Structure formats: C-alpha cells, structure tokens
Amino acid sequence: MGCELTQTVLHGYMDGELDAARAADFERHLISCADCVAVLEANESVRSSIQRAGLYERAPRALRQKIQAQIGGATQASVMPIPKPASWRWLAIAATVLLALFLGWRLPSLLPGNGETALASAIVDAHLRSLQPGHLEDVVSTDQHTVKPWFDGKLDFAPPVRDFANEGFPLRGGRLDVVRGRTVAVLVYARRKHLVNVFVWPTTPTTEADSEPVSGTQLGYHWIDWRKSGMEMCAVSDVSRDDLADLQRLLVQ
Amino acid sequence: MNARVEGESLDLLDPQDRARFEQLVLPHLDAAFNLSRWLLHGRADAEDVAQEATMRAFRFFRGFHGGDARAWLLQIVRNTCYTWLEKNRSVDLSTEFDEELHAKPSTTPEALAIAGDNRERLTRALEELPVRFREVLILRELEGCSYKEIAVITSAPIGTVMSSLARARQRLQRVLTQPAGQARQEASRGL
Numbered sequence: 001m002g003c004e005l006t007q008t009v010l011h012g013y014m015d016g017e018l019d020a021a022r023a024a025d026f027e028r029h030l031i032s033c034a035d036c037v038a039v040l041e042a043n044e045s046v047r048s049s050i051q052r053a054g055l056y057e058r059a060p061r062a063l064r065q066k067i068q069a070q071i072g073g074a075t076q077a078s079v080m081p082i083p084k085p086a087s088w089r090w091l092a093i094a095a096t097v098l099l100a101l102f103l104g105w106r107l108p109s110l111l112p113g114n115g116e117t118a119l120a121s122a123i124v125d126a127h128l129r130s131l132q133p134g135h136l137e138d139v140v141s142t143d144q145h146t147v148k149p150w151f152d153g154k155l156d157f158a159p160p161v162r163d164f165a166n167e168g169f170p171l172r173g174g175r176l177d178v179v180r181g182r183t184v185a186v187l188v189y190a191r192r193k194h195l196v197n198v199f200v201w202p203t204t205p206t207t208e209a210d211s212e213p214v215s216g217t218q219l220g221y222h223w224i225d226w227r228k229s230g231m232e233m234c235a236v237s238d239v240s241r242d243d244l245a246d247l248q249r250l251l252v253q
Numbered sequence: 254m255n256a257r258v259e260g261e262s263l264d265l266l267d268p269q270d271r272a273r274f275e276q277l278v279l280p281h282l283d284a285a286f287n288l289s290r291w292l293l294h295g296r297a298d299a300e301d302v303a304q305e306a307t308m309r310a311f312r313f314f315r316g317f318h319g320g321d322a323r324a325w326l327l328q329i330v331r332n333t334c335y336t337w338l339e340k341n342r343s344v345d346l347s348t349e350f351d352e353e354l355h356a357k358p359s360t361t362p363e364a365l366a367i368a369g370d371n372r373e374r375l376t377r378a379l380e381e382l383p384v385r386f387r388e389v390l391i392l393r394e395l396e397g398c399s400y401k402e403i404a405v406i407t408s409a410p411i412g413t414v415m416s417s418l419a420r421a422r423q424r425l426q427r428v429l430t431q432p433a434g435q436a437r438q439e440a441s442r443g444l
Contacts, residue, residue, distance in 0.1 A: 007419045015393065015418070017400050042365055043422050046429070049369025050394045055376065059286035063300050067282065067307050071271060121276070128280045219277075219322055220402070238397070 002035035010036055014043055119225070119234070122180050124218045127197045127236040130177070130186070136195070137173030137188055147174045151185055159185035159200040160231065164250050169196065189247065196237035196247060203232050213248055215241070224248045274314050277322040282307065284323055284396055285330045291391040292334040294380055298341075306333035324398070324405045331388065331406055338384065345384055360430040368429045378428040386421035393418060 005026070012018045013026045030036055130136050139150040148161040154176055163171040172188040177199065184201040213226040222244050223236040233251060235244055285307055290299035310317075310329045317325055338345050368374055379387060385407075392398040392406060403414045 008415060011415050011418050011422070012400075015400065017415075041362055042360075042426055045362060045366050046369050046422065046426055047394055049366070049375055050379075050390075052370075053372045053375050055372075055379070056283075056395045057287050057290045057296070057299075058283045059303065060296075060300060063286060063304055064279075064282060066304055067279070070304075070308055071274070071311055125276055125280065220399075 003033050005029065005033070005036055006039040010040055010043075014040060014047075119180065120216055120218050120223050120236075123197075123199055123223060123225075123234050123236050124221045126177050126179055126186075126199065127221060128219075130175070130188075130197055131195070136175070138175035140173040142171050142173075144171060147171065147187070150174060151176075155183060155185055157185075157202045157231075159187065160251075161187060162251075164189065164247070167246075167250055168192075169247050169250065191237065191239045191243055191247070194237055194239045196235055196239060196244065198247075198251065199234045199236070201232055203227050203230055213245075215244075217241075226252065228252050270314055274311055278307070278310055278314070278317075278326050281323040281326050285326055287395060288327055288330050288388070288391060289334050291379070291387060291395075292331070292384060293337065298337070302333050302337050303330060306330040309333065321402060321405070324402045327392070327396075327398075327402075327406045328408070360426065364430050365426060374429065378425055381428050382421060382424055386417060386424055389414060389417045390421045390425065 009018070009022070009026055013023055018026065026036075030040070139147055141147050141150075142163060142165065144161045144163045148158075151159055151161070151174065159174075161171070161174065165171070169189045169191055172190050172195070174188060175186050177184055177186045179199060179201070182201055184199050187198040187200065189196040189198065209227065210229070211227040213224045215222065215224040217223070221236055221238055222241050223234055224244055225232070225234040226248065227233075235247055235251070237244055282303070286299060286303045289303045289306070290296060293299050293302060306329050307326070310326050313329075335346070368378075379390065382390070388407060389403060392403045398406065400411050400414045403409075404411045407414070409417070
C-alpha cells in the first residue's frame, strides 16, 4: 500500500480544487513521493485521452425540437394538433413575442446592481450560445489587421481589436452578436484550452463616463464589465477570475 | 402520450417563467443529454429520459430559486436516470463497487496511453464502470463540473465526490488495460 494522498488530495490537486496553500504543500510532497508522481501521471494521461477522444454527446436536434414544441405548445396541447410547418412558424413568433415581453420586463431595471445582473445574464447566455458548434466566430483570424477591417460597414462603431498572443491571450477571431436588442462586436480570445468572449459596444449618453470594472459570476461563468473611452466592454469566460482580470487590464492599456 | 394531463400542468407556468426557463435551463440540454447517454448507454433511451427530465424540470421550475441552473437540471436528469435504471436495468445499480484500493498504478504509462488512444476501447471501459463511478467521471472530465457542483448533482458530500473520483480513475485505468473479457467478468463479480 503506497501513499494515501493518491486517494485524496492528489485528485483535488489535479482537479484544481485545492486552495493555493494546499496546492503548494502537495507540490512539495510530490518532490519526494514517487507513488503520487506515478498516479498523477497515469491520471493525467487518461484524462487527456478522454478529452482527445471527443466523447461528449450533444443533444440531437430532434430532442431539442420535441422539448421546444412541448414547452411552447403547452397551452395548445389540448387543442387540435397544428400542422408541423405552421406550428414551427407560430412557435418562432411566439418565442419572439415572449422574449420581447421578457426583455421589456427586465430592461427597466437599470438600477445599479439589478441592471448589471440582467446585462450579465444576457451576455453569459450569448457566451453559451457562441460555444455551440459553428457559432463562435464569423471571421477566423489571429491577425488583428484582418479582424478589425472585417467589422467595417457591419457596425456603426469601430471596436478596438488587438492581439495579446505574447501575453497568453491569442486573438482567435470576431463575430457580430445581439445583446439586449443591440448589435455588438465580439472579440474571441483563447486562454490555454478555454475561450474568452469580449463583447464591445459604444456607451450611450447616459452611461458615458468611464467606469471601474465590475465583475460577477453567473452559471459558473465569470464576467467583468467596464467602460472606457466611449466603449463598454464585457469579458466572459470559464477561465479563472484572475485570468479574466489579466485580460481586462490588457484591454484597457 | 397524455397531452391533456401534461397540457394542464404545463399551463401553470406563466410566459415570464417560460422565457426564464428557456433562457436559463435549455442552454444546458446538451449536458442533460450527455449525462443520460453515459448513464444509460443507449442513445434512444437517453433521448427519452433527457426529454422526460427536462419536462420535469420545466414543471418544477418554480421551485428553482436562482443559482446554478446546470447543476439543478443535471440533478433532475440523474434522478430520472436512476429511476429508469431501477425499472429497466436494476443490475446496473446493484453492482458492488467497494474494492481494495491500490495506490500504485497497475500498469505502465505506455500501455495506458496506447489503450487510452483507442476511442472504442475507452468508451467500452467507461461503460463498464459501475454507474456511480461513471457519473463522477463524466461530470468531471466531460462536463467540467466542480466538486461542489458534482456534490449537488449526486446529492453527496464533497469528500465523497473526491473519493469516488479517486476510485473511478483507478478502476478505469484497470479496465482500460485489461483484456476485454476479463474486465467484464470482474465487473460482474464486483471486483
């Protein structure tokens, strides 16, 4: 029987669940524990196999449609079945109306705090949407001189586009998105295996002043929002809060 | 399909709640499907159970008071999967999974890497794991859940999550580097 940490702390370590002090303790332990080193290597090897194998199975489109139909059509369920194509159009309209109602209900809450939370959830949702296959970038390029002109003519403002590959945040591309009814620019950066979406839109006369970054966490995603030189930006990602703060500092420089 | 009964209960959600459900919960449908696929093996069963669970979440959505929507949905998916397994494949749940723990890996890193690079073998090895091990691995390695989220989803203390992961990883490595028949035999004997 070898080191008992192979059954406990080692896993917290490889899963990033230890605080900095305990992680440092374990790293010191690793120097002198061959058992832990061997188990850690084996575990890391299997983990990367699992991740490389692409074993994640996304919901089939049919499932999504069935659920949408059950939810959207709930009030219609006891009435006659509607022919399919028509019911889809109806559903799309109904969904739009519902969304509009919903946004209308939330928008007035522009008080500090509330407004930020509502905005943050809209942005976190847009971030989630972007992670669906084929939604991430409209223009794929690591070259800021390709990404920046791509936005010309598509927006009524010019988002600042810079690559931070040397600082560990390579630019991956950009796209257009709609957040709370406004077309916004989105810059996509990579951070190791993670992605960061940076939403950019011009400030309005009421929100003109520069502001210190405000941050939060929603559905497990961190976000930071700030205003500078007439632009509001919101970065969102599943990277650590510190990584996100680093990128924020690069963007305001 | 008893549309009438469902129709009645679904009417309880007002449009605002419905929009909130679409906004907060439906983005996690992939997660719901992925978890049920790995807990139940078959895609067709997984689709049915993921649908049932999501509709259950919809019906109970008023009981969701903010927080982590993915963990909330996955908890319902997991419970629905377990109910399905009890009814249809109770043998999957009865598999004994207490075992002697060995600290040292039972195989060489090279053998492990080679076996792991075989997608089919990896899939089979995961499917041969007892469901309670499989679920923590899927939630951690595929879904990227934190221990806290896994604890919520599986209704277990965080310490149990960590020890289940430890056992699951060890067991997976053993199954992965064993000849196929032997792994199946051991699994059925609960080794």
